[in-house]
Amino acid sequence: MNNDPLLVGTDSVFPNQNSSSAPTVWEEDLVEAAQQGIPAGRGPMLTLTKVSTNDQFLPGGAFNPAPEPAPQCVIVNNIRTTGGASQRLSASVIAAGLVGGQFVGGVPGARGMGAVGIGAPGDGVRGLSVGDGPSGHGVFGLTQSRSSTDAGVCGEAVTGARAVLGRHTGFPPGSGTLNLVTQAVRGEGGTLGVCGEGRTVNPDGTPAVASWGVFGKGVTAGVQGGDGRTGGIGVIGVSGPAFVSGGLPFTPWAGRFDGPVRVRSVAGAVGDLSVDGSLFVSGPTKASVLTHPDGSQRVMHTVEAPERWFEDIGRARLRRGVAQVEIDPDFAAVTGIGDDYHVFLTAEGPSDQLFVAERTPTGFEVRGTSDIPFSYRVMTKRAGDRTGRLEVFEPGAGSARPTAEQSAPAADAPEAPPEDDAVRADPGPPADWPDGVPWPPEVLR
Numbered sequence: 048m049n050n051d052p053l054l055v056g057t058d059s060v061f062p063n064q065n066s067s068s069a070p071t072v073w074e075e076d077l078v079e080a081a082q083q084g085i086p087a088g089r090g091p092m093l094t095l096t097k098v099s100t101n102d103q104f105l106p107g108g109a110f111n112p113a114p115e116p117a118p119q120c121v122i123v124n125n126i127r128t129t130g131g132a133s134q135r136l137s138a139s140v141i142a143a144g145l146v147g148g149q150f151v152g153g154v155p156g157a158r159g160m161g162a163v164g165i166g167a168p169g170d171g172v173r174g175l176s177v178g179d180g181p182s183g184h185g186v187f188g189l190t191q192s193r194s195s196t197d198a199g200v201c202g203e204a205v206t207g208a209r210a211v212l213g214r215h216t217g218f219p220p221g222s223g224t225l226n227l228v229t230q231a232v233r234g235e236g237g238t239l240g241v242c243g244e245g246r247t248v249n250p251d252g253t254p255a256v257a258s259w260g261v262f263g264k265g266v267t268a269g270v271q272g273g274d275g276r277t278g279g280i281g282v283i284g285v286s287g288p289a290f291v292s293g294g295l296p297f298t299p300w301a302g303r304f305d306g307p308v309r310v311r312s313v314a315g316a317v318g319d320l321s322v323d324g325s326l327f328v329s330g331p332t333k334a335s336v337l338t339h340p341d342g343s344q345r346v347m348h349t350v351e352a353p354e355r356w357f358e359d360i361g362r363a364r365l366r367r368g369v370a371q372v373e374i375d376p377d378f379a380a381v382t383g384i385g386d387d388y389h390v391f392l393t394a395e396g397p398s399d400q401l402f403v404a405e406r407t408p409t410g411f412e413v414r415g416t417s418d419i420p421f422s423y424r425v426m427t428k429r430a431g432d433r434t435g436r437l438e439v440f441e442p443g444a445g446s447a448r449p450t451a452e453q454s455a456p457a458a459d460a461p462e463a464p465p466e467d468d469a470v471r472a473d474p475g476p477p478a479d480w481p482d483g484v485p486w487p488p489e490v491l492r
Contacts, residue, residue: 073092075092095121097120099115099118101114172186173185174186174187187199188201213232214231241261242260243260243261243262245259245260270282275313275316284300284301285301286299286301332346332348333351334346334348335347353437354428354435354436355428355429355434356426357378357382357428357429358425358427359374359378359425360422360423360424361422361423361425362395362420363413363420363423364419365413365414365417365419365420367418368414369413370413371410371412372410372423373409374408374410374411378425379409382430383429383430384408384427385430386406386407388406388426388427389427390406390413390423390425391423391424391426392413392423393421393422394419394421395420395421396417396420396421397417397419398415398421399415399417400414400415400416401413401414401415401421402414402415411425
């Protein structure tokens with residue numbers, strides 16, 4: 048490099064240590080060299096290669112006086128001195144650490160780094176993509192590892208900082224510009240586009256008090272699943288095993304909503320709610336909403352009972368004082384009705400007597416003193432139903448806990464033991480916890 052005729056803008060003697068009057072600038076102008084007839088070759092302007100070993104003995108058997116367990120190729124420091132005190136503003140380390148793999152000459156299993164940026168304070172590494180091209184990335188990471196623990200880009204944070212932060216600044220709030228494709232963070236994958244995993248164990252080995260795999264917070268919605276144009280399920284929640292945190296047991300919900308929930312019909316998609324298991328409602332109202340002719344919405348409430356009943360309603364008529372009523376075969380098939388069911392009769396004309404004379408799994412016989420029409424109501428329990436009256440409900444158990452039916456009045460329930468305030472004491476959220484987000488254990492209980 049010394050006396051290189053292609054170096055311009057500085058003394059060609061390397062290194063140029065006298066840079067107080069003007070900074071050192073290296074510029075290799077191949078175009079200007081060609082115009083002046085100076086021979087020039089193709090290739091990189093600068094190649095730095097460091098060869099080292101951590102072996103105790105060199106090839107040939109000589110003792111290695113300078114083994115390097117963690118070699119570094121290039122270190123660049125940006126230092127400011129103020130009042131005699133030095134402060135490192137930024138630094139960069141290129142080709143640092145041990146590169147694993149004997150074919151590179153490193154130590155197998157040891158990980159190396161191609162470049163390290165240090166901001167003190169500031170951004171350690173910042174990538175900028177300028178222009179309006181469709182394929183420019185500010186930072187691009189690629190890994191050829193087949194390990195599921197490796198990543199093209201990996202961010203790590205300590206003491207409450209964010210490991211990875213994506214921010215879209217093209218349309219600030221209040222600009223009046225609506226752009227549905229502005230995305231601060233986007234994940235595209237063959238199986239999972241974005242995968243978030245909350246920590247279950249702290250770095251010191253203690254169980255984590257609480258963690259979230261993915262946390263969303265937004266003006267319109269914190270998390271949206273699906274766009275209404277592609278197939279698949281918008282959101283899937285899978286419950287895990289029960290766990291204990293802070294000495295308290297927690298229920299492994301597949302999904303939880305703290306507030307009103309609405310399932311609506313939009314753009315031809317019918318907002319039906321299908322539940323394969325049991326549905327338990329702790330609120331006071333279970334109702335349907337109907338439209339009144341005046342345009343208002345009116346509420347129709349359900350009828351509730353301490354046991355599970357199926358019922359069917361119909362009409363029949365006495366002829367010569369007798370009526371044979373057949374139970375709907377489909378109703379009998381799905382309920383498994385036997386001969387122990389209830390029939391409630393209502394005469395629809397003058398009658399001195401109306402009663403059920405016989406019951407079978409396929410129908411019942413009604414007798415009376417007049418040939419009149421009547422209405423009936425059949426009620427039966429589900430076949431094989433083992434639940435009792437007013438079951439004890441345990442949240443998260445999957446169903447109400449059945450209790451044995453008793454002919455005698457039940458004894459008074461024992462009083463619940465007082466809660467131990469010391470056990471349920473909670474230190475409260477950290478200082479950087481998001482506003483408006485409930486803090487455990489209220490969130491997970």
